[in-house]
Amino acid sequence: MQIKLSSFVKKEMLHILRDPRTMLVVLVIPVVLILLFGFTVSTDVNHIDVAVCAPVRGDAVRKTVERLCRTDLFRFKGFIDAPDIDAHLRTGKASAVVVLADDYETSGHYQVVLDGADVNTARVSEGYLRGVIGGGDQDLFVLQQVYNPEMKSAFNFIPGILGMIFLLICAIMTSVSIVREKETGTMEVLLVSPVKPAYIIVSKMIPYLLLSLVDLAIILLLAYFVLDVPLSGGVWNIILFSVVYLVLALALGMVVSNVAKSQIAALLMSALVMMMPVLFFSGMLFPPDNLPWALRWITYIIPARWYIDAMRKLMIEGVGLRSVLLEGGILVGETLLLLAAATKRFSDRLEG
Amino acid sequence: MDKVIQVKDLTKRFGSFTAVDAITFEVGRGEIFGFLGANGAGKTTAMRMLCGLSYPSGGSGTVAGFDIVREGEQIKRHIGYMSQRFSLYEDLTVFENMQLFGGIYGMSERDIRSRADDLLEKVQFASQRDTLVGSIPLGWKQKLAFLVATMHSPEIVFLDEPTGGVDPITRRQFWDMIRQAASEGTTIFVTTHYMDEAEYCDRVSIMVDGHIRALDSPQALKEQFGAKNMNEVFVKLCR
Numbered sequence: 001m002q003i004k005l006s007s008f009v010k011k012e013m014l015h016i017l018r019d020p021r022t023m024l025v026v027l028v029i030p031v032v033l034i035l036l037f038g039f040t041v042s043t044d045v046n047h048i049d050v051a052v053c054a055p056v057r058g059d060a061v062r063k064t065v066e067r068l069c070r071t072d073l074f075r076f077k078g079f080i081d082a083p084d085i086d087a088h089l090r091t092g093k094a095s096a097v098v099v100l101a102d103d104y105e106t107s108g109h110y111q112v113v114l115d116g117a118d119v120n121t122a123r124v125s126e127g128y129l130r131g132v133i134g135g136g137d138q139d140l141f142v143l144q145q146v147y148n149p150e151m152k153s154a155f156n157f158i159p160g161i162l163g164m165i166f167l168l169i170c171a172i173m174t175s176v177s178i179v180r181e182k183e184t185g186t187m188e189v190l191l192v193s194p195v196k197p198a199y200i201i202v203s204k205m206i207p208y209l210l211l212s213l214v215d216l217a218i219i220l221l222l223a224y225f226v227l228d229v230p231l232s233g234g235v236w237n238i239i240l241f242s243v244v245y246l247v248l249a250l251a252l253g254m255v256v257s258n259v260a261k262s263q264i265a266a267l268l269m270s271a272l273v274m275m276m277p278v279l280f281f282s283g284m285l286f287p288p289d290n291l292p293w294a295l296r297w298i299t300y301i302i303p304a305r306w307y308i309d310a311m312r313k314l315m316i317e318g319v320g321l322r323s324v325l326l327e328g329g330i331l332v333g334e335t336l337l338l339l340a341a342a343t344k345r346f347s348d349r350l351e352g
Numbered sequence: 353m354d355k356v357i358q359v360k361d362l363t364k365r366f367g368s369f370t371a372v373d374a375i376t377f378e379v380g381r382g383e384i385f386g387f388l389g390a391n392g393a394g395k396t397t398a399m400r401m402l403c404g405l406s407y408p409s410g411g412s413g414t415v416a417g418f419d420i421v422r423e424g425e426q427i428k429r430h431i432g433y434m435s436q437r438f439s440l441y442e443d444l445t446v447f448e449n450m451q452l453f454g455g456i457y458g459m460s461e462r463d464i465r466s467r468a469d470d471l472l473e474k475v476q477f478a479s480q481r482d483t484l485v486g487s488i489p490l491g492w493k494q495k496l497a498f499l500v501a502t503m504h505s506p507e508i509v510f511l512d513e514p515t516g517g518v519d520p521i522t523r524r525q526f527w528d529m530i531r532q533a534a535s536e537g538t539t540i541f542v543t544t545h546y547m548d549e550a551e552y553c554d555r556v557s558i559m560v561d562g563h564i565r566a567l568d569s570p571q572a573l574k575e576q577f578g579a580k581n582m583n584e585v586f587v588k589l590c591r
Contacts, residue, residue, distance in 0.1 A: 007455030011444065018443045185437030192403050192433035192510075193456045194425060 008195075008203035015177065016207055022173065030165050030215045031222065037157040038227045048125045051077045051094035053085060058105045064133055068098075073128050089115045096125045098133060158223050159311030160284030162216070162242065163304040167278060169212050170249030171256065172270040174204055178257035179266040198343070205250045212246050213239075223315070232318025240321070241314065241328065245307045248335040252303075254342035278304040306330045354381040356508055356539045357402065359413035359420075364397050364406065371397040373562035374411060379555075381507075384530065384540040386550050386570075389559030390590045395543045396436075396512060398559070402541070403510055404428050416507045429457070432501035436513035436543075440497055442486030446472070449485060449500055457504035464503070471499045475529065491522030498529055502538065509533065511542040515549065527552050547583040556582070558589050565589050 016022050050068060054061045057079070068074045077094050088094045092115075101109035112129050114122040178201070181187040190200055216239065223229040231238065252274065260266035279285060281295065282304035288296055299305045310327035313319050321328070357379035364372040372394040379385045389395045400406040402415050404424030413420045416430035440449045447468055454464035472478040475495060480488060485496065494514060501509055511530075515523045527549065534540050542553070550556050550570060557567040566573055566589055570582055579585045 007452055011441070011448070011452050014448065015441070015443055185435050185439040186441060188405070188435050188437075189433060189439045190456070192405060192428060192431070193453070194428040194458075195456050 005199060005203055008199060009206050012177075012204055012207045016211070025173070026169060026211050026215065027218075029168075030161070030219055033161050033165065034158065034219055034222045034227070037161060038222075046072060047075050048073060048096055048121070048128070049077050049092075049094045050074045050125075050129070051080045051085075051088050051097045052100065053080050053082055053097055054100040054104065055082070056100075056102050056104070060105045060108075061100055064098075064100065064104075067132050071132065074132075085113055089113065095121065096129060098129060155227075155229055155316050156312070157284070158219065158227070158229055159308045159315060160282065162219060162311060163245070163282060163284065163308045164275070164278055165215055165219070166212055166242070166246055166249050167252070167270075167274050167304065169215065170205075170208055170246055171253040171274055172267065174208050174250060174253035175256040175260065175266045175270060176263050178204055178254075179260050179263050182257075183262055201254060209246055209250065212249075213243075216242050229315055230318060231315050233314030233320065237321050237324075238311065238314050241307070241310055241324065241331075244328065244331050244335065245303065248303050248331055248338060251335055251338035251342050255338055258342060277302050281305060282308050284308055301334075303331055303334050355379065356381050356417075357385075357413070357415050357541065359402070359411070361411035362398065362401060362408055362413055362420075363410035364394075364401060365409040370562055372401070372408075375559070375562075375564045377557055377564060377567060379508075379539060379541060381539055382534055382537045383555065384534050384542065384553045386553030386556035387541060387543045387559070388545075388550055388556055388586065389543075391545075393559040393590075394562045395559055399510055399512060399541070399543065402427075403431060403433055430507045432504070432506035432509040434497050434501040434509070434511045434514050436516055438490070438493055438497060440485050440493060440500060443484065445482045445484055446477070446488070446496060447481045449496070450503055453500045454503045459504055467503060467505075471503070474532075475499065491518050491525075494518055494522070495526055495529060498526065502533055506538065508539040508541060511540065513543055513545065515544065515546065523549070547581065547586055550582040550586075558586065560590055 016026070052061075052065055052068070065076060069076045077088075080088055080094075080097070082099070085097045085099070088097060095115045095118075097113040099111040099113060101107060101111075104110060110133055112126060112133075114125060116122045178187075181190070187200075191197065220231065220235065220238065224231050253270075256266055256269050256273070260269055277298070281288065281291070281299040281302045283299070284304070288299040288305060291299065306327040310324040310331075313324050313327075317323075355378045357377075359378070360376050361374040362372060362376070363370065363374050375398060387395055387399065397406065401408045401420060402413070404415075404420065404427045408421060415427045418426040418430070420427065441452070444452065450468040450471075451461075451464055454467065459467070468481075469478065472481055477492065477496070480492075485493060488496070498509075498511070498514065501511075515526055518526065523546070530540055530542070531552070542549075544550065553570060555567065555569050556573060557564045558573075559565065566576070566585070568576065573579075573585050574581065577585045577588050579588065
């Protein structure tokens with residue numbers, strides 16, 4: 001007597017296809033997130049209003065101002081006098097004022113006064129201004145940002161979004177769907193049948209794995225064609241690495257479904273144990289190196305951190321698989337651990 | 353008579369609590385065996401052990417000729433099971449549910465089709481073959497759950513309070529289906545709280561606090577306890 005895995009997979013596919021909410025989460029949310037983060041939620045800084053205070057206006061001053069005007073990054077708001085600096089910053093007529101010393105011609109001394117109310121913009125402006133002013137004819141100071149010279153934030157967000165969406169689909173949705181069967185009692189009927197529990201689990205995973213791959217394709221296409229992310233590390237490498245992470249997320253979902261007794265519990269558990277750490281500790285929003293040491297240690301066990309790190313390398317830096325061996329090794333190791341934990345807990349006799 | 357269930361001193365303990373205390377009984381082929389008892393008397397626990405869902409703490413037994421301790425997997429292939437919670441998939445159609453469970457029990461696609469059409473025809477439900485289960489009335493769902501449990505023509509069907517929350521007319525129709533299946537040689541092992549249903553059984557056992565306190569045909573039990581109906585028998589035993 002042979003039990004067909006296909007009849008199970010088909011059933012899972014039907015569950016997904018007939019539930020509009022699931023389809024919404026799977027197909028619409030990734031696109032919305034990518035476009036949202038790619039275009040609107042952006043930490044890019046452009047068109048910084050810059051005023052210049054230069055009591056002595058020689059050749060060097062003129063050249064510096066020309067350089068400022070040449071780029072899109074700045075809007076030159078004219079020359080102002082020293083006493084007006086404060087007023088200009090306060091009223092928002094300028095968000096940065098460059099003060100060029102009287103002997104700028106010879107010494108190259110300058111000062112930048114920034115509106116620190118928006119720390120992020122201030123910090124970025126500082127970098128830009130140093131680059132543009134300092135990098136004058138004598139190249140006193142050269143700031144070169146490689147891999148992402150325009151500092152587009154989309155580049156940073158896409159790996160993070162991938163890391164989050166795969167957890168959402170693979171870990172949260174599979175665990176909820178397994179727990180749903182426990183809740184409605186269908187799991188009991190399945191366990192009385194000759195189907196091996198492993199079959200039930202595997203057939204739940206396959207459709208979500210396929211859906212995640214569809215999402216990966218959508219996101220990569222959007223990233224490449226709409227947001228101009230270079231994907232220079234090779235698409236197949238990115239896909240290979242993502243599959244490892246997907247299996248890990250599925251194993252995580254299994255562990256959650258073993259522990260959770262109700263769908264709500266599964267959802268809360270997933271959200272607290274998985275989503276929060278991904279947001280805060282994965283490097284998606286904050287660089288892990290900026291965290292206090294205790295929290296920094298937490299980031300070392302968060303799989304998403306390693307995935308996001310590796311994705312940044314593969315997508316933006318364009319390095320090969322060899323450079324992400326550490327990240328890959330850690331992810332594979334964590335996957336094996338989670339799979340072991342998940343299968344150990346699964347019992348085909350529903351005790352109690 | 354050919355015995356399809358034989359149980360001796362079957363026991364289940366949860367810590368220091370003994371849910372099922374050394375019960376012994378036999379069920380013959382094609383018999384409708386009523387398994388009665390108050391809530392918490394140990395019926396469900398006993399039944400789970402027979403289905404291979406739970407290991408016994410003591411005692412021995414066979415179901416469909418297989419040992420309940422060692423051959424749980426074999427037992428699962430030869431039984432059908434309908435739980436007290438409605439357990440078909442609401443977002444699948446009537447036929448898709450039958451197809452799934454037929455597939456689980458290793459039936460070929462052609463067998464599934466002919467068997468499904470056959471069963472649906474018999475209960476005059478063929479017109480609803482492609483309706484989503486979620487949109488059919490509860491009574492029909494229960495009947496359907498029974499059909500799905502018997503899709504693969506099992507030797508024994510375990511029914512755990514199959515008629516909870518169902519109206520009296522549908523319950524009667526449900527029992528007609530059960531008797532039909534029994535007359536075709538399927539053994540029915542059923543738990544219920546409805547004493548009129550107990551009257552339909554060939555033999556009835558009544559569990560009280562983990563023990564089987566009475567086991568005989570409804571007629572014999574009524575005579576033994578000097579009762580007019582099964583309800584009185586039950587009340588006398590369980591009080």
